[in-house]
Amino acid sequence: GNSVTQMEGPVTLSEEAFLTINCTYTATGYPSLFWYVQYPGEGLQLLLKATKADDKGSNKGFEATYRKETTSFHLEKGSVQVSDSAVYFCALKVYGNNRLAFGKGNQVVVIP
């Protein structure tokens, strides 16, 4: 089946630190990959996406590269701000399947 695995546990880091959140996937077929972000008290919103191997999605200083050989889509940001504190979800969708598969999410807390 289709599934997404995110690293366990919250992530706490200082402002201007480098952020990496790992995401690996299992899919039947060729998935599109997404990162969604949920700011406190809000619903999820799309942060970035990639639709084929070696594509790089980017937005708001965040980047993720679709790596087919390692079935990964790790999220990175070079210098985080307090305003990046949120929950981040990795997700995939396979063509012809109506559902998105979500990871469990990672809480990111950025300390001034």
Added chain:
Amino acid sequence: DVKVTQSSRYLVKRTGEKVFLECVQDMDHENMFWYRQDPGLGLRLIYFSYDVKMKEKGDIPEGYSVSREKKERFSLILESASTNQTSMYLCASRKTSTGELFFGEGSRLTVL
């Protein structure tokens, strides 16, 4: 600005009550979804609808039903609320061409 609107941000209900959660989207999307979000479990799909009057069970449909009488509106119904249905409920609609989900702000339901 595209929008998914959930009727109630916070609800408190008693065990055994019938609960309606309403969701409206203004993007003319065919696909709509109901998820619940719980700490440590991420997002779990309850039901989705791929067109008016069409619905399909998600991963955790027990204790829930849905209604889609009009394209823009997708309702989640708890026929007899129970304490284990205390959760955050998220509605989403999907842009078919890109696969992107648009989420509402969520409805936090407490069942006493």
